[in-house]
Amino acid sequence: MSETSTQQRPSEDDGGSGAVIPQVEIAQTRVYRGPNYWSYEPSVHLVVDIGGLEEYPTDTLPGFTDALLAAVPGLRTHQCSRGREGGFAERLVEGTWAGHVVEHVALELQRTAGHEITRGKTRSTGQTGVYNVIYGYLDETVGTAAGRMAVRLVNSLVRAALGPDLVGAPTVDADGVSGYGEHYDFAAEHDEFLRMSQRVAFGPSTQAILDEAITRDIPWQRLNSGSLVQLGHGVNQKRIRATMTSVTSSLAVDIASDKELTNRLLAAAGLPVPASEVVRRADDAVRMARRIGYPVVLKPLDGNHGRGVAIDLRDEEAVRAAFDTAYDESRRGYVLVESFIVGKDYRVLVIGGHMVAIAERVPAHVVGDGTHTVAELVDITNADPRRGVGHEKVLTKIAVNDAAVELVRAQGYEMTDVPPLGETVKLALTGNMSTGGISIDRTFEAHPDNVDIAEEAARVVGLDIAGIDFLCPDITQPVRETGGAICEVNAAPGFRMHTHPTIGEPQYVAKPVVDLLFPPGTNARIPIVAVTGTNGKTTCSRMIATIFKGMGRKVGMTSTDGVVIDDRLVIRSDASGPRSAKMVLQNPRVDFAVFEVARGGILREGLGYGRNDVAVVLNVAPDHIGLRGIDTVEQLADVKQVIVEAVPKNGSAVLNADDPLVRNMRRACSGEVVWFSIQPDNRMIADHCRRGGKAVVLEKSELGDLIVLVHGRRRMPLAYTHLLPATFGGKAMFNVQNAMAAAAAAYCAGAHLQDIRGGLRSFSPSYYSAPGRMNMTDVRGINVIVDYCHNAPAMVALGDFVDRFFEDTQTFERPQRIGVIATAGDRRDQDMIDLGVQAAQHFDVIVVREDDRLRGRAPGETAELIAEGARRAQQEGARVRQVDVILDEIESTREAVARANPGDLVVICVDRARAVWDELQVIAGRAQAGAEDV
CATH class of the missing domain: 3.30.470.20 (ATP-grasp fold, B domain)
Known part of the structure; x- marks a missing residue:
């Protein structure tokens, strides 16, 4: 599970008085399965509402501290922020809040189950009485159960301290368990918690192998609820199930399961084995026992764990009595009679x-x-x-x-x-x-x-x-x-x-x-390149994948388009989250991974893997603000910084030196920092390279803009921007930046310069290679571009391309620019208005549409806000002269193309790229058919 929400606090709990009930409620539960916004380690995140307990720190709750320490005595050793044993107990006496108590109780409950976890933190959400409680875990089932149990224990002790008259009637949480009550049996629930922990834990054999793998920095992931585990990534992976491995011979297992065959093979090799015979009936067992000679042993031919084995049988009666038990434990109904070896x-x-x-x-x-x-x-x-x-x-x-x-x-x-x-x-x-x-x-x-x-x-x-x-x-x-x-x-x-x-x-x-x-010197991991940013992630990821595919690597890539394995789309969906990353790392063909890492996936489940060899951060702009507790662009930068924090000491972070928020991420990188910049004469980059650092810069020349890789004193030309198809002759500066970032990432991941050049020159933003990313097509002589642009910063970059598009066009008439624009309904009102304002600067005609998924908005609400921004800019002298609203995506596409003349430019910012592209081909086909008829 990744996120759940509990029911709202019932209004009848306050008796209709409007009072806030003093109890803890879990508003949300999230499980982070890798580095995340709060911690580098896997963590459980509870958003808890302590209600009226905001007015009741622990020092104001009579008997609470003593009762808590009596119920969970291990809390006496917790250091908390004091840095010494007993620090948390001191905080309880001095007065701390219920959310902080839940954190420590959840950690201690896990420790009673044998999970030694000490990391945790409790932070305010900014809303009165609502806190983020974050603590580590070894097993997510145990970790989440510990959090729920901690809340129930705290509530029961609060009820005992304040009395039912003040607290009110017991409530029931989303799991159907009493949140607090007079008869809460903590000891019984704790026993069940320990039994559950034992059920989900690995057995001693599996755990021993995992402990050894962890000491060698070999990544692992559990593949089922049992003991099937993958060690390593991609093509380097091995699997174990308890002590059976992926190199264990199936034929050998079958031989070992057949005890009679095993004995014959061992005897043929001259090894000492007891005399034995296989039987299916009790009478035969007695006859064979006489032939072999008493005492004898009876065992199921294909049993295990000693079940059904009877030894030292000294007469016929004992053999008959033991036969049925051995027969019942045999899967195939055969019983082995052996001579009894004393020892x-x-x-x-x-x-x-x-x-x-x-x-x-x-x-x-x-x-x-x-x-x-x-x-x-x-x-x-x-x-x-x-x-x-x-x-x-x-x-x-x-x-x-x-x-x-x-x-x-x-x-x-x-x-x-x-x-x-x-x-x-x-x-x-x-x-x-x-x-x-x-x-x-x-x-x-x-x-x-x-x-x-x-x-x-x-x-x-x-x-x-x-x-x-x-x-x-x-x-x-x-x-x-x-x-x-x-x-x-x-x-x-x-x-x-x-x-x-x-x-x-x-x-x-x-x-x-x-x-x-994994013999010494064997690599269990595969290289991982993670790419994030507000805009350009998918294109940059595809560029990197193209470079390494040209080198013969089997690349696994995740993006908002889906999961691609060795250039084959295996899943078509938004796959920029941690589960898709795990899918790639499980694939036994993949020897190189490129992950597009989106903000939503990090906030929902973390990265889903332990570390990335190269982290690429393209930009940070105000998009998705106000969602999942991220209210500022600085917080958004902290979210995207997670992939930089996941860079090991021998890894690299490729950062945009032209973006202040990205530039600040250099302090979070344990490895080397590699800059890319389109700004000339960047003093910071010059100093960085003078000290032996790496950077990718853009240099002006008589032949055009040249991408140059700088490594210390070496300057290595890569390519002229106008020769890269993705840049549209060097006019799409955002793709110039994407190409520079891709080149830097590829160089850090071991690609040679010629491979980088070849990959960038062969990457084309066609619909079939990068759907929805600057796909250009000709419809009736009209230049039509399909792109996913959906926020104001992306519109600024796209608008710059639109302005440059006609630079080389010689015509008496001014070509028309038509834009079809939209954004998601969960963006802030101001973000929607800003999108309209920016679009108005670059298009003559704007058609505003809406996505099919309104995300909580009323029909037409999002479009009107965008149109409001465009009309406001029009009144202030912007380029736009006409703003229309056509909500349906296909209808807006038809209208935009219908208004254009040959030579004009139509930019369609899409939601359903495939449907729009198919419609454009239909329009083009009709035009072609009409021309042939004439």
Whole structure:
């Protein structure tokens, strides 16, 4: 999820008095999955309304602080802004506000679930009683649940402090849970919260591999709700599911799953294995047991985790009793009868053909203390915080089932008996961790011959990661001399017995796994170039993609047009957000990524990836102001600055030196700054290059404007602007800037000068390569341009091009300029008026239309505001002589073309580029057909 909103506070809560209720309500919840406006790390953002609690800091709430610290004692250690342990508790005593309390409680609740997160902040929104609460998370499900639970706890304590008469009746939040109440059971909800945290957490094996990957700066992303994880990006990616990897042989897994086949292959290789036979009926199992010789073992042929295994069966009755259990656990209905090997149970972990860890597995048991019964001893053992259900913790709770009761009875006890002091009572025969067993590390004790046998077994089966189960009297002695055998070869073996042994030193078994997937010197990442700005993002992104496509790279690109993989449009939509970026990074063909990064995506979910090698910021202008809490152009610049903050020390930020707001972003860059500028003799750039820096500048010459790449003292000409198709002979200065930024970004990303020149010269702003970006077509001899221009700053740049368009035209008649303009309905009134004012400076005729999506405006409201600006400018002497309003986009297109004569210029600022382009082709086709008829 990315953003949700709760219901409004019910008016009846205040009894109709108009009083503001003293309680916390969550107005919005956002989850940022990468660097964002508030933090470089993934964060949860709650917009909370504390209502009447604005008048009740914590020091005015009787008993609140003591009750809070009693409920969540870990808060006593929080430093807060004091920078020392206990700082937050001091703030509570001195008086702080409820939003700040929610932040710290949410962090501490996550910590109780094992998620060590300390970063958080609470800031006012500027609206009385409404705050932005931001805190980090490791798992977004746990993080958001912690925030909601923190609000409910704070509200319940407020109710206890102020009393129901002042607070009013309990409310119900959007999740249907009481926001506060007399009977709020925090302890019960906290227990459920911890259980939920364990359910969504990775298992010990997966987490161990991820921890190792993170230490090596290998990016990862979860691909499902289970343990399927992608390590690395694009073409360099590998996948794991627990300890099964993308290089694990499927055939080897099938062989390991067939225990009878495994035994035959190992025996053929001269490795010690028990005698075995496969059966499907109990009678056959008895017959084979006689042939092999008692005692025997029964196990499902294709089972796992020790389920259905029965050992040390000494007679026909025991075999028949065990058969049904083994049969039920077999997926294909086959049961393996093996000779029983006497000895201890060892698991040898082999990765990449080499032994990395050995653990002795001890079956589930309890040790008598002379006081407690067997059942009580089991409860005491299961109370160990290291024990959980299944694989959620490093140890598994001991399950008391019928088999366990029978085993206890076979040892002469009932569950209600009290064993003598020091007496061991077994509750399982197999040493699997999943049945409650414990592990003892024996990695450095094994005899070399036994290690060789285990490694050879893994090679015979063909597994990259294998768990070899040894049964032998002593792993320190050669198994061929002391007796013993390999009883099983496991694919996807669990790591927790090695990473968290009950006794002994932990083994760092995840390191060889990551070495196997990413050998030293292997790059797990692909280059990422991020492009942002108010205008020009898509064109610049396409220019960069064109350059690297010409170099043979498989480029994945996101933009407002969609997702493009290797020059193929795979999704047609506005794909300038973080989810589209993740889609590109998941594609196994992509070896270079170019992301158009829009303001909305950053505010909604963050970047969606950890860092970008090159950040390009084209410009910052007043657009989208007043949306999502961004009320000034300076705040908008801070949003776009996020991609600059995501540049690593070895990366680069390409910044527009001609834009003051972009220029200020240099301070936020950890890597190098590369400037581009169309202004001549820029002193800052000259000083920058004198110190060895890089810049792309525009130089005047007799042959025209020349784009020059400067690196220290080297000056490298790239191209004359009039030779680049996207600049329309050098007249479209905004595309000159886009080309300069693209050249700088490509150079920083490793492109050679010739590749940069070739890419810029081959990029054409045609409808089929860049729809809606300065697409020119001829309709009845009329020059028609289709563009997405929708705000005043973009209109200034487009107007400059319109003014230059006829510079080289020699005609007795003055060509007419006609513009069809519009903007989105969620812009401010003044922004709409300004768009009309700017358009009036450059067009003779303006046709104002509206988008299909009105975004909260009444029909015609947006168009009238734009028209008002144009007419106001007309009265003040602007160029425009006629302003009309035609709301429908296609009708306005037809009208504009109908009013034009051959040689005129019509600029259509579109919303639905494809529909408009198709209509223009229809008009052109009709004109051509009419001419042929004549």
